[in-house]
Amino acid sequence: MGVIRFIPVTEINDPLTLSIGLSGGSGTGKTYTALLMARGIAEVVTGKPGAPIGYVDTENRRALHYKAAFPEMMHFDFAAVDDKGSVVGFGPERWIEVIDAAEEAGLPVLILDSFSHAWEGVGGVLDLHATTLDRLTRGDDSKKDQRSQLAWAEVKPRYRRLIDRIVRAKTNIIICTRAKPVMQDFKTKLNARTTKTRRKDVPWDPAADGDLMFEMTTMVILDPVAPGCPVHQIKVADQFKALLNPRQPMGAETGRKMAEWAKGQGDAQAQKETLDLARAKARKGKDAFATWWNSDEGKLARPVARTIMDELQAIASQAERDTVHNDDDPFAGRGSAFDEDEAGDSMTPEQRAEYEAAIANLSKSA
Incomplete structure (x- = not known):
């Protein structure tokens, strides 16, 4: 058995790494914002201006539109087809290879744009699931519901290894994903249906998995009404809340401040x-x-x-x-433990439905 050593934190001086998620629809400024933030991060990590920025481009070399503004960009054209014309897709293992290469090159920061291809692109997770399901059912559609979880059991571990590789990367990573508008309830102005990746008050649904979103150091959704601004803050640590103003575009200074925190500096x-x-x-x-x-x-x-x-x-x-209660009467001023307001404080809609069904059954049996 190997020796396990718990290290005093005072002996750990290596800088932390950042994993920043930017999601949004077309025209929200994901690419430009990512480049600006990456510039600030790279300058803090290396201690010099003009430090290289790694850029993984799945969007038909769209990032090259900014090459004049960002001459420090180190570009990689990440296509679904190789030089021989064969389809290689955007499977999890290819993304891991890219991160490995960025670390070997000593890049201080790496932008993955658009990482949505890893989820819904050719050879991405959804495509892999569909292909695996076809193999397991041998074309029998009547068995798809039954075998779907078996297909996920084959695909999800591969994707999970990719997420783990991102979390444990030795370089800072900015991940850009697409987002689609969500149908909202006409009366409440909230989303008609919430999911693991969809908050009821955010009218955008990222083309990504929830496992990725909540592994990020910071995860925000940009909105077309305010390009570059962190309008919808899905996950933001307290250390960064003062940096992210929903009405102010993120930029190089945002990246600098985040990188300074990662180095144990700043406020x-x-x-x-x-x-x-x-x-x-x-x-x-x-x-x-x-x-x-x-x-x-x-x-x-x-x-x-x-x-x-x-x-x-x-x-x-x-x-x-x-x-608002009397210490001699623990229920005074609080209402019944089963009052709707009290029970609703912590219940999800699904839990509320189960609760009401249980009460109805009790009433019938009584």
Whole structure:
């Protein structure tokens, strides 16, 4: 058995790597934003301007439209067809080879655009699943529902190895994916149907798997109404919340600040501590939070705390509800444990349906 050693964090000085996801429809500025952010990251990693940016281009060399603005770009034309005209597709193993090559070349940052091909392109995950399913059913459509999970069991581990390769990459990676508009409910203006990759308040559905989206250091969806701006912030660590303004385009400075955090520099950790302090104050209720907000300490914290104001308001409101009860009567002011409002606080629509069905069955049996 090998020797397992737990290392004190004070001995670990290697910089962290970033994995940034940018998703959006056509005209949202994914490519240009990725290049700007990559420039900032590369300059911090290497300590010099004009550091190389690796670019994996699946879009018929579209990135070359920006070669005059980004002469430091190191371009790779990643096509579904090889030089001999044979279809090789966008299978997981090819993407792993690309990341391996970028590390061997010593590139400080790598852009994958568009990584949607790994999911829905020729030889991508969905294509591999369909091909595997055809083989397992031998053309018998009546067996497809039965064998679908078996097909996924063959394909998903290959894709999961690719995701793991991205997470463990020794170079910084920016992943661009396409997004499609989502049908919304006319009355509520929310998405008619939520999925693992689709939040009810975000009208875009990334052409990617949820495993990828939530493995990212940062994942945002861009919107055509504000190109380059992180309008829909799907996953953003506290350290980066103050960097990402939904009304301000991301750029080289955004990349620099993120890279400085990864190197253990900058003020991202201090910003996280400020957000944690604001949350602690909000847990004391609305009045206590308002008093702190108007104090000298609160005024200094405002620029950072405003980035999570909706969350702080929700915490303070919940704190008010939690304190409206008499210690001698644990149910006073709280209502029944089965009140709709109380039960609905933590229930998904599916859980709500199951809950109501269970209550109906109890009523019938009674």
